[in-house]
Amino acid sequence: MKSGLKRSNAPIFWGLFGAGGMFSALFGPMLVFITGIAVPLGLMLPANTMSYAKMMAFAQNIIGKGFILAVIALFLWFAAHRIFHSLHEIGIHAGVGAKLLCYGSAFIATVISAVVLLSLGF
Amino acid sequence: MSKRRPYVRSMDGWWKKNPYFIEYMIHESTALFVAAYAFILLVGLVRLGQGEAAWSGWLDALKSPLSLTCHVVFLVAILYHTYTWFKIMPITMPPIIVGGKRVGPEVITGSGLLAALVASLVLLGLVWRLAL
Amino acid sequence: MSENLKIIEIEVLRYHPESDREPHLEVYKVPFTDDMSVLQGAQYIKDNFDGSxxxxxxxRMAICGSCGMMINGIPKLSCETFLRDYHPNRIRIEALAHFPIEKDLVVDLSGFIEKLESIQPYIIPKEPRSLEQGEYLQSPQQFxxxxxxxxxxxxxxxxxxCPQFGLNPDFIGPAAIALLHRYNMDSRDGAAEERMELVASEEGVFNCSAVGYCxxxxxKHVDPANAVNINKTNAAKDYFLRFLSPKGGSK
Incomplete structure (x- = not known):
């Protein structure tokens, strides 16, 4: 066995990547369709689907909070991991800088989402 | 003295050299669209926290042609992410043995895509019910 | 004979460490028959055009694993790849990608050999048995x-x-991890925890981004990508559960 091996901390990021990849694969397309296409164009869904009252009610519900946080945070952790790897793959080995940019953005977005969701009350 | 002088080739542009790698880079790059969409939702959440006027402003912004075009692009990109995510799944998971035989890759990919379809319809149904 | 004899252009990436600064391409016009492999094409060049x-x-029958080369950019065994499938187009052969070129189509495999050694590619018995106790039994399922x-x-x-190996030559890589997995999966072996130190290390499985081309x-349909990715799950389990179990794989 080789000596001086250093344990990789990748499982944390890889775990978030896997969860986000699966979550976005399952729900991503339909979410984009609902929030970005159907509701703005008034297709299929009732006109008040994303009204202020409805969205507040959703964001004040504990399950709603969990879903919103999962979507924003996991999508970003998934993307951060892939983009970080892609940068390495196209020859940008920025190391710590690229790591901070990718995972840092996901981390800050997670914190902002959590703070807003908590501030909206229950 | 050794006459050895092993030559190390450059990796520059490796992903352009093989159609398989080009497809890999395309499906990896869907992450950019997932990130962009998540950032739009993050902005929406922040606007929701700022009150009704801010939220309405965000909803109106979603109606702009630019936003609609972007979301159509996101939809295509994320659909491709869904397809490739389940296409890779057979190599990323441990073998599943049913009745003494290993479940084939097409069954795993098919089940994943079916799960995505069901998840999408359930999501649409729930949103519909909450909206009524 | 003569009407069967066609000519194919074979472009070869040549590199001589004593006289070349960098590799260059040379083209040879090789007469061939339908039963000739790319390896035989190379042998024809060596015998008739350039002995160096x-x-x-x-x-010559896809079992020794020696004759791999890039054939039109794709890694293949040259003994089981046929010139007829490329004719009338030109065919380009190069040393296997991502390895240092020693000379012409020969690459430096010493890094790979070290990796093979590092995974402890032998059965380390779960429980030592004496001769009197008899052989280790294994069910067809375990096999x-x-x-x-x-x-x-x-x-x-x-x-x-594997582009990840090309980008980071320290990556243990597909074949060595597949072999590591072979021993971990053997019911007679008990060293999976020992090997985990390597699997979970910075040279280990997390270099893989599931390209899948390996x-x-x-x-030989080994499916090394599957072996690598199963071990990502194993390494992640080990990472998060090592505090619960006193026998965690590595420090």
Whole structure:
């Protein structure tokens, strides 16, 4: 066995990547369709689907909070991991800088989402 | 003295050299669209926290042609992410043995895509019910 | 005979460490018959045009794993790839990608050999048994758990197919991890925890980004990508659960 091996901390990021990849694969397309296409164009869904009252009610519900946080945070952790790897793959080995940019953005977005969701009350 | 002088080739542009790698880079790059969409939702959440006027402003912004075009692009990109995510799944998971035989890759990919379809319809149904 | 004899252009990436600064392409016009492999094309060049052309080969029947090369950019065993499938187009042969070129089509495999050694590629018995206790028994199911991963012939086509190995030569890589998995999956072996130190290390499985091309080019259907990715799950379990179990794989 080789000596001086250093344990990789990748499982944390890889775990978030896997969860986000699966979550976005399952729900991503339909979410984009609902929030970005159907509701703005008034297709299929009732006109008040994303009204202020409805969205507040959703964001004040504990399950709603969990879903919103999962979507924003996991999508970003998934993307951060892939983009970080892609940068390495196209020859940008920025190391710590690229790591901070990718995972840092996901981390800050997670914190902002959590703070807003908590501030909206229950 | 050794006459050895092993030559190390450059990796520059490796992903352009093989159609398989080009497809890999395309499906990896869907992450950019997932990130962009998540950032739009993050902005929406922040606007929701700022009150009704801010939220309405965000909803109106979603109606702009630019936003609609972007979301159509996101939809295509994320659909491709869904397809490739389940296409890779057979190599990323441990073998599943049913009745003494290993479940084939097409069954795993098919089940994943079916799960995505069901998840999408359930999501649409729930949103519909909450909206009524 | 003569009406069967066609000519194919073979472009070869040549490199002589004593006289060349860098590799360059040379084209040879090779007469061939339908039963001739790319390896035989290279042998024809060596015998008739340039005796200094250097390449590895042995068995000519896809079992020794020596004759791998890039054929039109794809890692293949040259003995089971036929010139007729490329004619009338030109064919380009190069040393296996991602390895340092020693001379012409011969690459430096010493890094790979070290990796093979590092995974402890032998059974480390779970429980020592004396002769009186008899042989280790294994059920057909237990045999099936690892047999696929024993088929590797160390041809290293998977390394030439793996961009992550190209980008980070320290990555243990597909074939060595597939072989590691073969021993971990063997019911007689008890060293999976020992090998975990390597699997979970910075040289280990997390270098893989599931490109999957290694399994596509494998001539023996070993599916090294699957072995690597199963071990990501194992390493992640070990990472998060090591505090619960006093026998965690590595420090």
């Amino acid at each position: 052309l250097t390449f590895r080969w042995s068995c 099936n758990d690892y047999i696929q991963f024993t088929s590797c012939i160390n041809c290293t086509l998977c390394y030439a197919a 399994s596509v080019v494998c001539p």
